Amino acid sequence: MTPRALAIAGSELRILRRNRWLFMATLIMVLFALALTFAGSAPTGSLGVDMLTVSVASMTTLSVYLAPLLALMMSFDAISGDRDRGSLSLLLSYPAGRGEILLGKFLSHLAALAFAMTVGFGTAGALAAWSGGAGADSLLALGRLIATSILLGAVFLALGYGVSSISSSSTAAAGLSAAIWLIFVVLYDLGLLGAVVMDEGGFFTQSIFPWLMVANPADAFRVWNIAASETVAVTSGMTGAASALPAWAAPLSLLLWPVIGFALARLAFGRVEP
């Protein structure tokens, strides 16, 4: 971690705070997490688990959609915005390397995302535990949810930088980011679902499908959270696919993706001619 990357991170964090992004992201997380926790609190009694477990299961589903969305909204104009303003060529004429610039932006955006996730899920989790009880298992599940949500956010921050680098303008980058979100979060799953239905429980469904699923970071996030906690799995009713894989598959995918994403972003940024 270099002083130059930290200087950029400090400046970016100031921008996030000043243009209300940090506040908005946190507010969105808190509101959605609270709404889902209390709307989804009905099945507590029938399943015999505490309310925090139910809350974590609902929030896992929420985070699959929201973490990538917030991350992309922060990162899509990280490069193209500077280029549109004409300040990218100036920034690149300074001794800071492209890797340092990207790392600085990444650190600040990740910090903002981590803050929003921790406050949002933390608040909802605390309220659920207070009103409906919590155990060691469910507290662990909440911690896991927050940590994996930050990892998932990191993946899409990096993908956003890549998109921002290859786009000709911020508008184009916004469009491409929306496409990335749609593909990873919605269309990929739909495609897999279609394939499973066509396959009718054959070789594909048994052997290939689970691996294809965890190859997508959004699904790896879901599988990791569900497989790791039996009670959460019971609550979400998603045990089948997760149990077909070794336990390390989903964590490995979600830990590798930020690295792959950042390497791709660095590659794309390296080709940018401001």
Added chain:
Amino acid sequence: MDNSLIIKSVNKFRGKTQVLEDIDLSVAPGERLALLGHNGAGKSTLIKSILGLTPIHGGSISINGAAPGSAAARKDTAFLPEAVSFHPALTGREQLSLFANLSGASADVPALLERVGLADALDRRIGTYSKGMRQRLGLAQVLLGRPKVALLDEPTSGLDPISRQDLYAIIDELAEQGTAVLIASHALTEVEARTDRIAILRKGVKVADNTLAELSSEAALPTRLRITARAGEIEKLAQQVGGTRVNGASVELCCSADQKMAELRRIAALGDVVVDISMTPPRLEDLYRHFAKENRQ
């Protein structure tokens, strides 16, 4: 003294078109070089090549002995992009402090901002700045850390006349401290008095590179004389002097620099018929037109 910036037979292609063709250019420490040319003549491309932001295809560029884009070169170079803007949410002080941190130079940020006339706007957001103020902020970062080479791309765009005077005062200061300054511009008339040497690019080719005086004699552009006759005697004057009638009372004639004194003596000998003479030597505008627009081969 070694040159701070040395460009040797640089070629660059964009697709199949050649945007820089065999460019040789050098700037000595403390020298102010004006780089003139139309839009698309290759000025900005050349600057980006010097910064290492875009690759060149043949030739070499050396910034104080270092290759473009290398850490040493970036440390020694200051750059002012054309019509630059900064993030509107930051204040002038914050933006300049960031640049100071990135350059690794210890800098007195408030003093620098005062130097460019932004003392009052120090803690205001850049979003509230006018175009001229943003340009001044850009200039302030050029002054960071005593650069060896300063590249200014259209530094006067968006500045009012008084700010332009300030800008050139700052450029002079840079030159005095030994910075090689390259100013890309098409504000010809200002550059005239404020630079040591002038290079002109046309369609990626360097068509001129010399001092203003040398360029003038090289181009051999005529000096224009306008002679005003006493009332009613214009016919007589025109017969004696020749040249072309320009209005009811004057004739205009052109002569080369070495004939100028002979012409003046001839006209002075005419006596009372002549009431006034005005003389216009060739200006940068004319020179620029001569070098950049004509199809010289």
